[in-house]
Amino acid sequence: MKKSIFMALAFGIISFGVLAQNQKPAVEEMTATQVLNAFYTNWNAYYTSSNPNLESLSKYFSSDFIFIRNSETVDGKVQTLRGSADDLLKDIKGTRDSKLRADRKIISVTFNQTLSHLANISAVIDLSYYQDTTLVAEVKAYSSHSMVNENGVWKIKNIVTDRVAERQIFGVCPCRITKTSVDKSDMFSTKVMYPSGNSFETEELGFTFRGKGSITIVTVGSNYYTWKENIVYAVKKDGDKTTQEIVGKANSNIEVITLILSKNLYKSQCLRFEPLK
Numbered sequence: 001m002k003k004s005i006f007m008a009l010a011f012g013i014i015s016f017g018v019l020a021q022n023q024k025p026a027v028e029e030m031t032a033t034q035v036l037n038a039f040y041t042n043w044n045a046y047y048t049s050s051n052p053n054l055e056s057l058s059k060y061f062s063s064d065f066i067f068i069r070n071s072e073t074v075d076g077k078v079q080t081l082r083g084s085a086d087d088l089l090k091d092i093k094g095t096r097d098s099k100l101r102a103d104r105k106i107i108s109v110t111f112n113q114t115l116s117h118l119a120n121i122s123a124v125i126d127l128s129y130y131q132d133t134t135l136v137a138e139v140k141a142y143s144s145h146s147m148v149n150e151n152g153v154w155k156i157k158n159i160v161t162d163r164v165a166e167r168q169i170f171g172v173c174p175c176r177i178t179k180t181s182v183d184k185s186d187m188f189s190t191k192v193m194y195p196s197g198n199s200f201e202t203e204e205l206g207f208t209f210r211g212k213g214s215i216t217i218v219t220v221g222s223n224y225y226t227w228k229e230n231i232v233y234a235v236k237k238d239g240d241k242t243t244q245e246i247v248g249k250a251n252s253n254i255e256v257i258t259l260i261l262s263k264n265l266y267k268s269q270c271l272r273f274e275p276l277k
Contacts, residue, residue, distance in 0.1 A: 100131055101129070124141070173270035247263050
């Protein structure tokens with residue numbers, strides 16, 4: 001059974017262009033625009049640096065920095081996330097820890113105004129997220145940045161972002177696994193949500209485990225696997241010819257199911273799985 005529901009990523013990263021090479025003023029001499037450019041330049045560098053340092057980002061925040069992020073969830077609801085500088089830095093670190101990076105392109109700057117000690121810079125941004133060289137998502141965001149001049153130094157006071165995922169190709173897949181029978185054969189039902197362009201598809205699969213000597217045969221629809229000595233094999237038949245390919249190691253039925261989902265059936269769509277409530 002499949003159905004499409006709109007989704008949005010749990011990412012809200014934005015950026016501005018790199019400072020011109022011949023413009024490298026000290027922080028206290030920077031304009032609001034230059035400070036914001038420097039902040040996003042360092043943000044970009046954080047994901048590719050061999051020695052990432054969050055202080056290169058936090059130094060641009062005012063003491064009372066806040067961010068507000070509006071996004072659409074996979075079930076079509078709009079949620080609002082509010083957080084402090086520490087919350088945003090944890091989000092940035094979490095993105096890197098997930099082995100993701102983002103390429104950013106400014107489509108247009110819609111507003112850029114400085115009045116004495118207050119400035120606002122707003123822009124439309126296109127984001128492309130990658131795992132290594134694989135494109136996993138494309139996002140469009142509109143962000144408004146309030147800047148405040150504190151003792152001659154421009155700081156980012158707050159960021160308000162609205163974001164919409166235009167296309168998700170590869171990402172985190174919600175999954176629910178339920179045991180449906182305990183008999184000579186163990187049966188499990190799974191519900192998997194996986195990205196498919198501009199929506200999530202939902203698919204329900206049945207897993208059947210049958211013992212045959214020292215080998216357990218696992219059937220998923222028309223797919224056939226064997227499980228022996230903690231090794232799972234994908235079995236393919238082509239006429240009278242049968243071939244086996246190692247999927248991986250698993251120590252329990254649940255691990256077998258998760259392994260088959262992530263390393264075989266949905267390996268091109270799912271970065272990882274998380275529980276579906």
